[in-house]
Amino acid sequence: MTAVNWEQFYQNQAPPSCLDEVGKNVTKFCAKHQNQKIVLVTSGGTTVPMEHNTVRFVDNFSAGSRGSASVEYFLKAGYAVVFLNRLNSLQPFIRHFPKQELFDCLDVSDSQQGPQITVNARKGQKLVRILKEYKQVSKEEKLMSVSFSTLSEYLWLLRVISQELNACKKHALLYLAAAVSDFYIPESKLPTHKIQSNVQSLQVSFNLVPKMLEPLVSLWVPDAFVVSFKLETDESILISKARGALEKYSHKLVIGNLLHSRKYHVLIVSDAEEHELRLSPQEIEAGKEIEEKIISELVKRHDDYLNQS
């Protein structure tokens, strides 16, 4: 048997050691931001180990661009944010300075008072703006970050965080942008050691991951405003897949996007309609991000939902 239900998955995959601590921290975070809007943003790809002592794994394409950008716009809109992100994926604020760029903003010189670091004028403006935003968020403790690597860690953490967020009822928004694997190899079937390359070829069998949206929507956070993502490479099946997910899991919205155009075009699919968001060439040129439009649209819809009796 290869398709297991979600309860069996949790029975058979060991939880991460940080699980209880994360649960407690989310409880505290919810209490601190009681009666405010709060969002869980998931981000980055999940890994599927191919060996117990893992050298090789299957991964999902995602640098964490969508998730890390979205966190900033949710914060600007006044949300408290739980950011469940893949280890070493893009992080809010610092993402604006890829590779060594932050070093290139700084100059160092020796003066009589010792070495001095100064900000170089040309690049300083951007640094000032983003640093101010970052410091403000840190001061207000509006952002809580939790990291995962494997699919199993992700699904365990998703469950505990959702269950804690349930206390926030309709104030909670779940924004499930992580690229979660559909396939995995159960722990019981993993070889202990690194697969050796003294073979002619390698056959690997993957099981289907149970769809966790089902218990999430119906059991873990029944009152929350849940938004999932659907990424495809084939445009012809995108809307039908998005609509299929909505019908099956009865959550609020699916954001559909295509691999090649995801940075400037998405479809917000609800029961009632499909709403298109697009960056114009001028907006792309000016550095505008599609996540700004997505979050602005979601905030409106979440507000409407909150105002329903």
Place this chain on the structure above:
Amino acid sequence: MTAVNWEQFYQNQAPPSCLDEVGKNVTKFCAKHQNQKIVLVTSGGTTVPMEHNTVRFVDNFSAGSRGSASVEYFLKAGYAVVFLNRLNSLQPFIRHFPKQELFDCLDVSDSQQGPQITVNARKGQKLVRILKEYKQVSKEEKLMSVSFSTLSEYLWLLRVISQELNACKKHALLYLAAAVSDFYIPESKLPTHKIQSNVQSLQVSFNLVPKMLEPLVSLWVPDAFVVSFKLETDESILISKARGALEKYSHKLVIGNLLHSRKYHVLIVSDAEEHELRLSPQEIEAGKEIEEKIISELVKRHDDYLNQS
């Protein structure tokens, strides 16, 4: 047939579009640092796409810690460095400030002259030291960086860079620390679109990647000092695998390491002996890195090799 030789691999896998440009840049870099010691450091894991429009891929465990740290010690030892690294893996210098740490070193305030960024005293020392090293290396143009993601990109770039480094003869050292996949799916066998999850399970067949050390040592850089790595999870096979590689490819050294102890224990295996390098608990506590010892040992051996008639 699943095991192809290296020539067939290059015939069947399309080269990256940057190939010619990288070749030209390495030629220039070699000319600029003529008669100086020069090293190619490869770093990070290679991805093996499972779809043409790639959403899923197999990856090798590596954050690029070994490679990015080694670059710094080679630079300190006076080498010019070509750094062939996995996109978004750890980078030299900036690696000392993970996540948001660099932001935490900086303070921002508003003064009459406008906003001021200052370095906070507690964390400033480390920043000054590393920033100085980085600026020096940038000024001297001693570091050239080339990025890859897929196995195929890596192997194409490895070949062109090696072939250009051949002009440096014995001055060239190749330090092959990248975690290169042993298995791949040929382009001709890849599905075009994202594999759909409306199946019960998924079987994937991988082919064996040809061992590129063979043409590299015998054809591309026959005079260079070539060092490869062997990572295992099973201690009982480490030395025999390292020795097997030396016998098969006739290069200079294999650095053997185990997944769980690789940050404080390695074995430098040559034809003549096995040389152990280890960090003491005191050295680990003090923040010393095993790469400092590895590079110090390699520099000695490379010098001996250069001084042989």
